[in-house]
Amino acid sequence: MGRPQLENAATFLAAFLFLISAPPARAADPNLCAACHGENGNSANPAVPSLAQQPAQFISTALFMFREGNRKDPQMSPMAEKLSNAEMNELAAYFSKQKADAPKHKSKQENAAAGPGLAKKFNCSQCHGPQLLGQQHIPRIAGQQYEYVLAQLKAFKAQTRADIDGNMTSAAQRLSPQEIEVLADYLAGLGAQ
Amino acid sequence: MKLTATLIAAALAAPAFAQDKPAAEAPSWHGGKPPAMAESTLHPFAPHMTGRAAKDLPLNTLKVPAGFKVEAWVDGIPEARSLALGDNGTVFVSNRNAKNVYAVIDKGGKREVKTILKGLDSPNGIVFNKGTLYVAERGRILRYDGIEGKLDNPGEPKVVVDKLDPNRQAGHFWKYLAMGPDGKLYFNIGAPGNIVMPTYMEASIMRVDPNKGTLETVAQGVRNSVGIAFNPKNKDVWFTNHGRDWAGNDVPNDTLHRVPIKSTVPNFGYPFCHQGNVQDPDYGKYHSCAEFAKPALLLGAHIAPLGLKFYNGKMFPAEYQNNIFIAMHGSWNREIKQGYNVMRVKVDEKGNASRPEPFLTGFLQDEKADPPMWGRPVDILVLKDGSMLVSDDYNGVIYRITHGK
Numbered sequence: 001m002g003r004p005q006l007e008n009a010a011t012f013l014a015a016f017l018f019l020i021s022a023p024p025a026r027a028a029d030p031n032l033c034a035a036c037h038g039e040n041g042n043s044a045n046p047a048v049p050s051l052a053q054q055p056a057q058f059i060s061t062a063l064f065m066f067r068e069g070n071r072k073d074p075q076m077s078p079m080a081e082k083l084s085n086a087e088m089n090e091l092a093a094y095f096s097k098q099k100a101d102a103p104k105h106k107s108k109q110e111n112a113a114a115g116p117g118l119a120k121k122f123n124c125s126q127c128h129g130p131q132l133l134g135q136q137h138i139p140r141i142a143g144q145q146y147e148y149v150l151a152q153l154k155a156f157k158a159q160t161r162a163d164i165d166g167n168m169t170s171a172a173q174r175l176s177p178q179e180i181e182v183l184a185d186y187l188a189g190l191g192a193q
Numbered sequence: 194m195k196l197t198a199t200l201i202a203a204a205l206a207a208p209a210f211a212q213d214k215p216a217a218e219a220p221s222w223h224g225g226k227p228p229a230m231a232e233s234t235l236h237p238f239a240p241h242m243t244g245r246a247a248k249d250l251p252l253n254t255l256k257v258p259a260g261f262k263v264e265a266w267v268d269g270i271p272e273a274r275s276l277a278l279g280d281n282g283t284v285f286v287s288n289r290n291a292k293n294v295y296a297v298i299d300k301g302g303k304r305e306v307k308t309i310l311k312g313l314d315s316p317n318g319i320v321f322n323k324g325t326l327y328v329a330e331r332g333r334i335l336r337y338d339g340i341e342g343k344l345d346n347p348g349e350p351k352v353v354v355d356k357l358d359p360n361r362q363a364g365h366f367w368k369y370l371a372m373g374p375d376g377k378l379y380f381n382i383g384a385p386g387n388i389v390m391p392t393y394m395e396a397s398i399m400r401v402d403p404n405k406g407t408l409e410t411v412a413q414g415v416r417n418s419v420g421i422a423f424n425p426k427n428k429d430v431w432f433t434n435h436g437r438d439w440a441g442n443d444v445p446n447d448t449l450h451r452v453p454i455k456s457t458v459p460n461f462g463y464p465f466c467h468q469g470n471v472q473d474p475d476y477g478k479y480h481s482c483a484e485f486a487k488p489a490l491l492l493g494a495h496i497a498p499l500g501l502k503f504y505n506g507k508m509f510p511a512e513y514q515n516n517i518f519i520a521m522h523g524s525w526n527r528e529i530k531q532g533y534n535v536m537r538v539k540v541d542e543k544g545n546a547s548r549p550e551p552f553l554t555g556f557l558q559d560e561k562a563d564p565p566m567w568g569r570p571v572d573i574l575v576l577k578d579g580s581m582l583v584s585d586d587y588n589g590v591i592y593r594i595t596h597g598k
Contacts, residue, residue, distance in 0.1 A: 057239070057241055060241065060242065060243040061239070061241075061242050061243070064243050064271075065242075068291075068292075085243040085244050085269065085271060085589075086243075086246065088243045089243055089244075089245065089246070092243075126232060126234055127234075127236065135563065136238070136563075136564060137239040159216075159217055161215070162215055163215060164239055164242070164290070165220055165239060166215055166216060166219075166220040167219075169215035169217060170216070170217060170218055170219040170220060170223075173217050
């Protein structure tokens, strides 16, 4: 865990320096997001989610929830606080149009084999779509960063992660800690094509 | 003094944050799903919580009858739900999932939007009467007196009635609010889920005296109403009602109901009987449909009728006088989608309703797609000049329909 956290701090610092050094940058500049979320929204940090090729409505809804305090995060909350609805829509439109890179994460063979069955059994594909690419306010989880997915599923199960309609909190209740590991490892290695 | 005010504000805000701990049980809309439909991908549609700009919407697909015109009147009001009109022309707009009430001030062709109330608990119901804006949260009805004179600082409200949601209902907790010709506030208390046995006061239409806070029941066995209006000619109470989900694509119908303002309390049958003649697959064995009052009109399955208004403005042609207009939010629990329009219902001299016909259409793009629509009508308001506003919570836009010129 030490390494990624360090990286996390470094990218956060980069974003911070960017913020104070850049000429009066608009809060809705995608480059500000890229400091942590990666170039074109393809994250290189396992703890930070990729934004590329996410449904626009999912991105704008997530930003809305950070700004309104439904979701809280020491890095995201202050970023979202400055954004107007129109700026959130702009960012959402931009990142939804970026192409997802092929995942760098390599799933364990046994998890890649067990993943599709679990995704069906626990109704992942029912809402996230047959290819798990997301739709409307529901995110793409195919190829999403491993640590991020792991943390979200754990938080949904612990009822500490708000979701707009309550579906994920309820869906995560049936997952065992081991199944959460398998799903996160499977999803992180899944191509988003 | 200022500190006290801050503390009070913080205390008032607390419950709104407390609700942010998500519940572990499945969202209530899953309730009553038969095992055969466990893998159904039907789902309610989430609104764009940041709204969408009118310029980005396919407004040219909207259709109204010949001689009428429809245009976007204002955008940038995320999750625009119920509408109310102030004496000075202020248009008030509410939220359901979000927590605000907005005021729109028309400044001769340009509209200014102000967020006047924040941090409310699902403030879906609003109505304006004699200088006062009434707001129905999920559990309370509040009054903001003299609101139009202090839009920038409405101050603390008075509570008309409290404890309307003692169990924090899982579903249908939002209220619609209307002012009756008897000076009483009419509102719904929905059933707490799709198909469940309601407790005392749930699944009803109620009214409250805004000065005394005393409650009366208007109708029972009403699953969930999100629209109440009064026939100006004979004061009949009309309201819309949503039938249960997961019982089929074509049954039961959503319904329109009519109750004389002075009446014994009719029971419309929920959860035992739907649309007056369909026994519920689960609860139907306990009571026969023969025991219950009948709806005035069947509107279509899952079509989701929300706000309704009698039209008595000066702008539309004479044949539209005293017609009912109903905003259909549109179906989600149906393979082939329908609704997403505003329907017109003629009411005859005896006060009976005719078959609905489409008035504003074009939001529905592909009845088999997900999502099938680009906008969803919620509530209707007639302005002083006789033009009609229609709110759309999916985009946070309000449309205006005019006739002539």
